Amino acid sequence: MLKILIVDDSPTIVQVLKNGLEDKGRQIITSNNGADALNIVRKEKPSLVILDLMLPKLDGFHVCTMIKKDASLSSTKVLMLTGRADKESEETGLKCGADKFITKNVNPQEIISAAEDLIQA
Structure with missing residues (x-):
């Protein structure tokens, strides 16, 4: 079974994504x-990390950079989410190594589909 780590400080977003992805096994x-x-x-070495940009303690850019610099995590994909729909955030996220960057204002099913696409890529 593939592991996915969802990192977001919004319990609602976490629950919606969790339910949708658990339904896919x-x-x-x-x-x-x-x-x-x-x-x-x-510790867990998930196949995918769904990562919010704005987080307490360390922001998503920093976490993504650290994941991508760690050779033991080379197969871990990162799907970065943000509530900010500006081009600068997207460019920075992709420079940090994010495999995909999506704004949260889309239908949650689109985020789940993007996650599934990354896992299968």
């Missing part, structure tokens, strides 16, 4: 801050 781990997420990623 995925094992879901959650975190609500960047520092804990980094520890979980290193």
